[in-house]
Amino acid sequence: MLFNSLTFIIFFAIVLAQHYSPISWRTKKINLLIASYLFYAAWNPPFIILLWISTVVDWNAAKWIHAAKTQHQRRFFLLLSLATNLGILGYFKYGQFLLENWQLMMASIGIDYQVPSWSIILPMGISFYTFQTMAYSLDVYLKRTEPSKSFLDFSLFVTFFPQLVAGPIVRPSQLIPQFEKPHIANLKQLSWGFNLVILGLFQKVVIADTLLAPTVEAIYDNAGPMSFWDAWLGTLAFSGQIFSDFAGYSTTAIGVALCLGFSLPINFRFPYAAIGFSDFWCRWHISLSTWLRDYLYIPLGGNRVGPVRTYINLMLTMLLGGLWHGASWNFVIWGGLHGLYLITERFIGNRLGKVEDISNVWLKFCLGLLTYFLVNITWVFFRADDIETSTTIISSMFGFAPADAKTPLPIIYIIEVVTVIVLLVAAHWAMRNTTLEEVYEKMPRWLITISLTLMAFAVIITQGSGNAFIYFQF
Numbered sequence: 487m488l489f490n491s492l493t494f495i496i497f498f499a500i501v502l503a504q505h506y507s508p509i510s511w512r513t514k515k516i517n518l519l520i521a522s523y524l525f526y527a528a529w530n531p532p533f534i535i536l537l538w539i540s541t542v543v544d545w546n547a548a549k550w551i552h553a554a555k556t557q558h559q560r561r562f563f564l565l566l567s568l569a570t571n572l573g574i575l576g577y578f579k580y581g582q583f584l585l586e587n588w589q590l591m592m593a594s595i596g597i598d599y600q601v602p603s604w605s606i607i608l609p610m611g612i613s614f615y616t617f618q619t620m621a622y623s624l625d626v627y628l629k630r631t632e633p634s635k636s637f638l639d640f641s642l643f644v645t646f647f648p649q650l651v652a653g654p655i656v657r658p659s660q661l662i663p664q665f666e667k668p669h670i671a672n673l674k675q676l677s678w679g680f681n682l683v684i685l686g687l688f689q690k691v692v693i694a695d696t697l698l699a700p701t702v703e704a705i706y707d708n709a710g711p712m713s714f715w716d717a718w719l720g721t722l723a724f725s726g727q728i729f730s731d732f733a734g735y736s737t738t739a740i741g742v743a744l745c746l747g748f749s750l751p752i753n754f755r756f757p758y759a760a761i762g763f764s765d766f767w768c769r770w771h772i773s774l775s776t777w778l779r780d781y782l783y784i785p786l787g788g789n790r791v792g793p794v795r796t797y798i799n800l801m802l803t804m805l806l807g808g809l810w811h812g813a814s815w816n817f818v819i820w821g822g823l824h825g826l827y828l829i830t831e832r833f834i835g836n837r838l839g840k841v842e843d844i845s846n847v848w849l850k851f852c853l854g855l856l857t858y859f860l861v862n863i864t865w866v867f868f869r870a871d872d873i874e875t876s877t878t879i880i881s882s883m884f885g886f887a888p889a890d891a892k893t894p895l896p897i898i899y900i901i902e903v904v905t906v907i908v909l910l911v912a913a914h915w916a917m918r919n920t921t922l923e924e925v926y927e928k929m930p931r932w933l934i935t936i937s938l939t940l941m942a943f944a945v946i947i948t949q950g951s952g953n954a955f956i957y958f959q960f
Contacts, residue, residue, distance in 0.1 A: 583813030611651035682741025689734030
């Protein structure tokens with residue numbers, strides 16, 4: 487079920503009516519749980535079984551970890567949780583990738599190994615809810631929290647429909663306590679929630695799907711070589727599309743949850759105004775970057791070890807972050823490039839001074855543009871379907887396009903991309919050190935009303951292409 491669909495509007499209206507009806511809090515939570523299962527079942531009902539497995543295993547594993555008398559027992563029950571979650575994730579998401587690479591490795595030593603046919607469907611949002619349930623077991627193991635006393639609250643934590651499929655990845659301490667006592671939005675929260683829903687849908691339907699997606703598809707689905715300008719326009723368009731699509735989902739999810747009285751963490755803070763890559767990952771997909779930091783980078787030793795080990799930890803974290811996105815070498819390269827950027831930034835910072843210590847405004851701006859330029863290089867590998875396509879586009883972007891390269895983009899696409907990207911990056915810089923809430927509070931009510939009305943009108947008349955959110959595939 488897509489946020490940008492009439493089905494969801496009807497579904498959400500029913501959920502709101504039940505949530506604000508005069509029934510007990512427990513009944514409301516049961517209704518939310520059922521609604522969450524229905525929301526997920528709209529894609530493929532049998533995959534609800536996977537949600538049940540993760541829920542039951544992690545609920546019991548956390549209780550057993552908490553009650554265990556020895557460290558050996560605690561580790562055993564933690565491994566049970568990790569093996570179950572990572573086993574499910576590995577089978578459905580990485581099985582074919584591993585088989586294909588095993589076949590290539592066998593072929594390299596002269597063994598003709600035939601890969602069995604693989605027709606497994608990837609469950610929607612499996613990476614998101616897997617990381618979320620693992621965080622529960624890990625937090626109990628690390629004694630950051632105690633197991634929930636209510637199986638209903640924990641089940642709702644795992645399946646809460648606004649952020650179930652594409653995040654934000656919520657920690658147990660952020661959401662489970664909210665289910666323990668009645669949560670109803672006040673008028674201000676309800677108004678802000680609906681405003682966020684309109685903004686999120688505008689980002690997705692109008693900016694990502696209508697204005698930018700056609701250019702991205704024209705370039706990245708074009709099998710032949712392309713010109714320097716078209717390669718850059720297609721990649722810049724994707725930088726805007728991926729942000730507007732994913733931030734649009736997160737904004738809508740936060741708004742939907744707020745309409746029900748629940749608070750979800752912010753997932754984006756104007757990342758295209760980042761100055762350096764540490765700053766970028768404090769602004770982009772924050773719930774994933776902090777998850778990787780807390781549950782992978784720091785346990786590996788973080789920056790508490792020597793410089794070489796720190797660089798290795800950074801690279802391992804980003805490589806695994808790349809693989810989290812998908813079973814493809816392109817995602818490995820994407821993660822590896824971000825790891826290389828972070829290592830280079832740390833290496834230079836240790837010798838010349840950290841980026842955050844720079845006081846010159848123009849130097850900061852130039853470093854911000856350099857960061858955006860380098861981020862766009864990585865987006866090529868994130869979007870391209872294979873290494874060959876990535877190589878073709880990267881070659882064109884660096885001026886090595888063949889003389890007979892085609893120029894498939896019509897002039898209207900060029901105007902749309904240039905206008906949207908300039909406005910998007912300018913907006914990120916203008917709001918770099920503030921928040922949407924702060925801007926909202928300072929804006930005149932009449933301007934807010936006009937802006938939201940125009941956004942809602944644009945969503946209705948464009949209707950988008952009915953595309954699923956990009957991060958649903960992860």
